[in-house]
Amino acid sequence: METTHTPGPWGLRHSGKTVVSLPHTSPEAREVIACSIENTANARLIAAAPEMLDTLQAIRNDSQAFLDGKSDIDPYELAEAILSACQFAIARATQP
Numbered sequence: 001m002e003t004t005h006t007p008g009p010w011g012l013r014h015s016g017k018t019v020v021s022l023p024h025t026s027p028e029a030r031e032v033i034a035c036s037i038e039n040t041a042n043a044r045l046i047a048a049a050p051e052m053l054d055t056l057q058a059i060r061n062d063s064q065a066f067l068d069g070k071s072d073i074d075p076y077e078l079a080e081a082i083l084s085a086c087q088f089a090i091a092r093a094t095q096p
Contacts, residue, residue: 006031008050016040017096019047021088041094055089 011022017040019033025031037043059082065071068076073081 005034005050008054010050011046012043014048016043019043027088040096044096045093048089051092052089055085059085 006021009022010019012018013020013030014035017037018035019037021031021033023030034046035044037046062071062073062078063079066073066075071078
């Protein structure tokens with residue numbers, strides 16, 4: 001699947017009302033993703049989108065490998081890994 005959105009990570013600027021890309025090169029290379037967001041919780045959720053997508057893709061890939069018999073992971077360990085990934089993504093999207 002080809003990625004057509006601005007790659008993450010994304011972060012908040014301007015008192016949590018603007019979502020920008022956080023480039024690995026220089027602060028000047030930032031791209032505004034969304035601005036004038038009235039609700040900071042919405043801005044946090046938008047900023048977490050790339051990491052949530054990465055998490056969902058990893059869960060999908062690991063689960064598919066398990067179902068296809070291409071993974072030796074214990075089902076309990078897989079469930080724990082999925083739960084941990086979900087908890088991280090939720091925290092990233094909801095905590096200041």
